Amino acid sequence: MPPSIGNAAFSGANLLAVCGWLLLIAAPRWRASQVLAGLAIPTLLSLGYLVLIAVHWHEARGGFSSLDDVAALFASRPLLLAGWVHYLAFDLLTGAWLLRRAQREGLPHWAMLPVLALTFLFGPVGYLLYRLVATSRDIVAEDRIPRFLARLPAPFRALEWEPRLGAAGIAMALLAIPTALAYAIDPRLFNGDPVWLKPLKFEISIAVYLFSFALLLPLTSEAFQRSRLGRFTVWPVIGLLFFELVYIAWRASRAEASHYNADGPAAIALYSAMGIAAVLFTAASGILAYGLARKDAAPLPPILRRSLILGLGLTAVLGILSGATLSGAGGHTVGTPLPTAAVIPFFGWSLSVGDLRPAHFLALHAMQIVPGFALLASPLRPAVALRAVDAFALAYACLTGAALVAALNARPLLGIG
Template identity: 80%
Template sequence: MPVLTLDAAFSSAGQLAMSGWLLLIVAPRWRIGLTIAGIVVPVLLSIGYLVLIAVNWHDAQGGFSSLDDVASLFAARPLLLAGWVHYLAFDLLIGAWLLRSAQREGAPHAAMIPVLALTFLFGPAGYLLYQLIQACRRIASEDRIPRFLARLPAPFRVLEWEPRLTAAGIAMLLLAIPTALAYAADPRLFTGDNVWLKLLKFEISIAIYLLSFAVLLPLTSERFQRSRPGRFLVWPVIALLFFELVYIAWRASRGEASHYNRDSLAAIVLYAAMGVAAVLFTAASGLLAYGLARKDAVPLPPALRRALILGLALTCVLGILSGAVLSAAGAHTVGTPAPSAAVVPFFGWSLSAGDLRVAHFLALHAMQILPVFALVASALGRAAAPLAVDAFALVYGCATAAALVAALNARPLLGIG
């Protein structure tokens, strides 16, 4: 009788595990399928693991007391195969458990597909994603946010936060924690910066964007929120932003460029898709400005209302314009930065060449900066506040445009850097 080779056993174990994962993804509600994927397949893989250990353990070299001992242990191909089968069995077991847990909690299966895929590929990363999704679902439940706001100081209690956008914004802040740890632990550089720095900056920026929308959307009317533009401001915006984040995270993990990457057809297509996503979620600020400008919006102090509308409109128009210029330029900078030249800390803006990111940053954050100015102006003088907001919006828009023109002429920081 022919003996099963290690390569054949490896292939058979992989096919068996893959059949279980396909059942979890394609037939999540089929009870027999769940039994096969969550019990039968892990049992068969565990039996194979036990046989491999029993047959090959007696002459194993190494152990588990140090990393070198573990490396010596898995230098033997039979024990390496046993470790792989161990991985297949327990990852599938965890995947089935996560799926059953999600079904008990009433989580949509669409949210579980990336969890299962990540668990299959990277084990604990899928478990972390599941916990993040469940935490967001709990945050987004109707009573969680009001209960939290009730514990805050009086000025914050008057705000109403859209629960789904709030949960997504908090999720983005939580994702910044492992990114910050990766930034501290990974010495790799890309164009002079840590490979994780761009992802960390995007996570913080996206969190601010989502939380801003979470506060502002409830200030529009319920009729607007039920309309197509209003519905676009929730799940589509969240999906577009998370797509952008996943793409940047994938490139960061590989030490590759996320922007201006044209190394292959796939890179060109993905970069184009990221550009489309950026245009759509930036245009969403214009839709929100329209919702706040409608007569049926929640009554607000005139200065604050003008600042919100103008800030969102500037973000929409100047954000798309500066983003288009960035894309067409093919690089963040115009001109050649001097070797070892100084940059703005954390942001990385060049102080020796024109940097298009300065104008893009000012454009995207007009929606936060103008309302803050309105609050300060109202505190100093309520009567003149609306006029002051109009003047500040004009100056801010001109400053953003000047930053863009200066960068295009290879001059840093509005030409004064």
């Protein structure tokens, strides 16, 4: 095949496929879109594939029994073109099938946009994302979480479950599975840590954050949930958290820094956007505290209400303060640790120099730790329990502040590391 004909066929096949994908994205419910993208265009691509195989298969050198044989097979430009057309046809067929399935199951089209984009670019990855979205939604829609809550001890049985936040939390938890596999098999390191360690830690932390919001938002009033502030705690928070995770995972896949990355205007802009996102979703915990403090919030035991408001408030205030300190410091550590210096396993916090991350961790998880203490203090007399929660919240804030000050003075873990 002359190179000019091969290049023209390559461009024509690409144009056909792109037209099909644009129809799926821009006009998903137009009947002609499914006919063209799900039938006509894949058929044309398949016919082109058949012609290429029929004319050029006799030139094949290699086969499918080993990677070396496959590499030899695709050394032929016509057969390489055939393989590319094969991808174009089957990826488009998969995208059209996923879209039809999503429409039957009632998934919103905006949720399918990243699925279609990833199917176009990376085929099976788009299918996996669809399974993630659909499975997360099914778990929530089938009331499995409420049935699970109903089996818990009495104080937990009255808890409800915000389905959108719950589905997002489940999706984030499921994302930790492939990340853990990548962590296990990828030998690459960045700054001495496995490249997939940071995404894995963020997935776990974000899942806990989303599950907390899913359980706490129903305790606010319907009026608050319908307000602008209440609505901000759902889709905007979900979007901001997933943006954070996607950016971190993308940088990890390239063994590049996600935080403190100033390698060009694009990196600076993305890092700035990530910082803004972090401030906004951290501030959402303060908004949720306000919703629980309103007079029209659901009736709660005083000790539980107090602990939730204090925990969420501390997360908002201390989380933004410690995050701003981290951002302004230009790095996680204060001081230069030796390559062989001890760190806390998994977390990676330094035991030899100041590390700003422990204070940030304490700040972000006040919303779980303070209410956890309240559950332990609940058997006490109500007045005593309330004072104990207040004292614990104050001590927790002081501990977080002390960890931050110690790190800024190059002392690890309050100077005891």
